[in-house]
Amino acid sequence: xxxxxxxxxSASPSTNKRRRKIDVVxxxxxxxxxxxxxxxxxPLFFMVSTSLKSKKELLKFPPTFLPDSWEWSNYKEIxxxxxxxxxxxxxxxxxxxxxxxxxxxxxxxxxxxxxxxGKGSNLWFMLMLSTMMLPYPAIMIPQFIxxxxxxxxxxxxxxxxxxxxxSAYNIFLLRQFFSTLPDELFDAGRMDGCSExxxxxxxxxxxxxxxxxxxxxFAFIYSWNDLLTPVLYLSSSxxxxxxxxxxxxxxxxxxxxxxxxxxxxSVLAMLxxxxxxxxxxxxxxxxxxxTGIK
Amino acid sequence: MKKRRIKKTYALLLAFSMLVVLAxxxxxxxxxxxxxxxxxxxxxxxxxxxxxxxxxxxxxxEDRTFIEKLVPDFEAKHPNIKVxxxxxxxxxxxxxxxxxxxxxxxxxxxxxYGYGGFAxxxxxDMLLDMNDIIKEDGFKASDYSIPEDLMDIYTIKDHxxxxxxxMYVTLxxxxxxxxxxxNVPYPPSDYEDKSWTFDKMVEEAKKMTHVSDDIAKTQYGVxxxxxxxxxxxxxxxxxxxxxxxxTNGGVPSETHFDSPEVMATYNKLFDLILKDKVSPTTEWSxxxxxQNGDAFVTGKVGMTVSGSWSLAxxxxxxxxxxxAAVPAGGNDKIRSVLFVDPLFILKGSKHPKxxxxxxxxxxxxxxxxxxxxxxxxxxxxxxxxxxxxxxxxEGIDPEDVKKVYEGAVKYGFESYNHLIxxxxxxxxxxxxxxxxxxxxxxxxxxxxxxxxxKVMEIIKR
Numbered sequence: 001x002x003x004x005x006x007x008x009x010s011a012s013p014s015t016n017k018r019r020r021k022i023d024v025v026x027x028x029x030x031x032x033x034x035x036x037x038x039x040x041x042x043p044l045f046f047m048v049s050t051s052l053k054s055k056k057e058l059l060k061f062p063p064t065f066l067p068d069s070w071e072w073s074n075y076k077e078i079x080x081x082x083x084x085x086x087x088x089x090x091x092x093x094x095x096x097x098x099x100x101x102x103x104x105x106x107x108x109x110x111x112x113x114x115x116x117x118g119k120g121s122n123l124w125f126m127l128m129l130s131t132m133m134l135p136y137p138a139i140m141i142p143q144f145i146x147x148x149x150x151x152x153x154x155x156x157x158x159x160x161x162x163x164x165x166x167s168a169y170n171i172f173l174l175r176q177f178f179s180t181l182p183d184e185l186f187d188a189g190r191m192d193g194c195s196e197x198x199x200x201x202x203x204x205x206x207x208x209x210x211x212x213x214x215x216x217x218f219a220f221i222y223s224w225n226d227l228l229t230p231v232l233y234l235s236s237s238x239x240x241x242x243x244x245x246x247x248x249x250x251x252x253x254x255x256x257x258x259x260x261x262x263x264x265x266s267v268l269a270m271l272x273x274x275x276x277x278x279x280x281x282x283x284x285x286x287x288x289x290x291t292g293i294k
Numbered sequence: 295m296k297k298r299r300i301k302k303t304y305a306l307l308l309a310f311s312m313l314v315v316l317a318x319x320x321x322x323x324x325x326x327x328x329x330x331x332x333x334x335x336x337x338x339x340x341x342x343x344x345x346x347x348x349x350x351x352x353x354x355x356e357d358r359t360f361i362e363k364l365v366p367d368f369e370a371k372h373p374n375i376k377v378x379x380x381x382x383x384x385x386x387x388x389x390x391x392x393x394x395x396x397x398x399x400x401x402x403x404x405x406x407y408g409y410g411g412f413a414x415x416x417x418x419d420m421l422l423d424m425n426d427i428i429k430e431d432g433f434k435a436s437d438y439s440i441p442e443d444l445m446d447i448y449t450i451k452d453h454x455x456x457x458x459x460x461m462y463v464t465l466x467x468x469x470x471x472x473x474x475x476x477n478v479p480y481p482p483s484d485y486e487d488k489s490w491t492f493d494k495m496v497e498e499a500k501k502m503t504h505v506s507d508d509i510a511k512t513q514y515g516v517x518x519x520x521x522x523x524x525x526x527x528x529x530x531x532x533x534x535x536x537x538x539x540x541t542n543g544g545v546p547s548e549t550h551f552d553s554p555e556v557m558a559t560y561n562k563l564f565d566l567i568l569k570d571k572v573s574p575t576t577e578w579s580x581x582x583x584x585q586n587g588d589a590f591v592t593g594k595v596g597m598t599v600s601g602s603w604s605l606a607x608x609x610x611x612x613x614x615x616x617x618a619a620v621p622a623g624g625n626d627k628i629r630s631v632l633f634v635d636p637l638f639i640l641k642g643s644k645h646p647k648x649x650x651x652x653x654x655x656x657x658x659x660x661x662x663x664x665x666x667x668x669x670x671x672x673x674x675x676x677x678x679x680x681x682x683x684x685x686x687x688e689g690i691d692p693e694d695v696k697k698v699y700e701g702a703v704k705y706g707f708e709s710y711n712h713l714i715x716x717x718x719x720x721x722x723x724x725x726x727x728x729x730x731x732x733x734x735x736x737x738x739x740x741x742x743x744x745x746x747x748k749v750m751e752i753i754k755r
Contacts, residue, residue: 252355
């Protein structure tokens, strides 16, 4: 504030000062960023480094920063000792179908909530939101009985089908987005004789890339990391998902956990999410900003 | 161009939905073949000639899932029985079991591999009384070389509820390299060696302890954080739970955790850390070995009192390992805690007879012997198979393992965690309440009255 009125001929030293001040601030914040980035990356670095250590080296104290001998064979070993490839595929299949299901069902429900006003529509919306309050353990056993009556135990169905029935959080997220879309667009569509479903598909969805990307990533991460549901519904090893297999690593009360293999698994398990995020990053960030602004 | 894009999206949608339908129908197909068929047969029959499927629910770790490899041989010998192995990771073991039972999909055979113990299963009425089956079958524990006193653990009022399958003991592991470096003779493996006392152990531990500001140079002589905390007084000849626990279905009428005798025993153990300083503090152990790690395996501790399951990993330790007797703490009868793993038939089982057939197979000499290798060192309950177990550990003298095992059985006591009701809550409570003693913020005398009160509350639940 004070520097602005000094736009007089003798301003040069003060602007210099200002520039230097900014430089100091930006350099300091740059250093702070580098340091925090480094701190954030340290666990990741240790994960990768541990994944390349031998079993004996794991137990060393103080722990070695870089492996003494680089055991690339760990990456081979995990596919041999565990059903790792199969688990990976299972997780991918379940994750992908969950994303498809969530997108279709949640977007449709959200569109309805956003574009139609009827008697008690707010009440329904509240009711739907209140399902978010139900903790999973509360519905765990009734749901298990339901799926077991349907003979769905030890199949992927209990893990995928619920996604096709929408989820409160995602519906909420998308509804907020859809209500920002101008009514004129839909009026124009209606004039051109577009059916409601078509307007959803051809106007609302194409305009909602960021929001859909956000929902897709959330849905995928949730499914990818979920442990309890697969544990409950899957029983044969060839159907296990990654989290089930990985938590079995530390399962034994009787052994030292093979941390190196667990770290290999973690590195590999991280890849799809990192890839997905890298691809969708622009839209993802946009999505959070846009839905957040509303 | 616009039109083409729309067509493309429709095509995409169609492709997606077809994929979904395909995937879903694929799953259902695979499932009905595996699950419905055997169950349908099972429900209708139950008579001996028909084929039935039994499920064995176990923990998903190598030392438990090895039984999958035993199934083909069993099925070949019993063409009318199919065995399905279901598993869950340790942390989720109990919740999955509860859900399976509540959902009417109760497994036939299992053990208490989660947090719960035998008493808890028994009190929740989950276990099948095996008496009728045993009578019809003519099963005798002696035919399978199972010691009678192990059978007694799972016998309540003359009714048998479980058949032991593995027996772990408490023993002492020591780091030979550290003993050599400090020029201290190895501790004895013979329980009859009366010179091997608690005080002697402290003395030798002092010779190996070097505490320094540099955490990398610090090492301790002994780690006596031995299993569940409520068992530790036993070892010094003091029983914290009243005797009627064993006749009362795991519900003791009194406990004595605030008695001067019990408190003295806890003080003796905490003195190792706080006064003699020959044992690591919990923080130190955590910083060296991580949250659930064991500082001993990093080679920074000379001796550790531990369950015999630690033996299975000993080949991977970065130092030479020996086994020794647990030193005498002043109790002539009890010096080791036994952790016996039984197999149960659950009440919901539709084919208890076939399940019993499978259990018998698992405790037979030949299979018990095979299981040692397959599991990587599970101790058999069948005493005839035990010889093979003693020889299983590379670099450890079989004679030592044998002596330690025989002494432990002679001076052994069945772990409370299998015998007392609501044990997982008791154990959690102990860990939480004793935390301030670990860190030196409270004394044993301050904490024990609270523990005594809480134990009684949990037991009466």
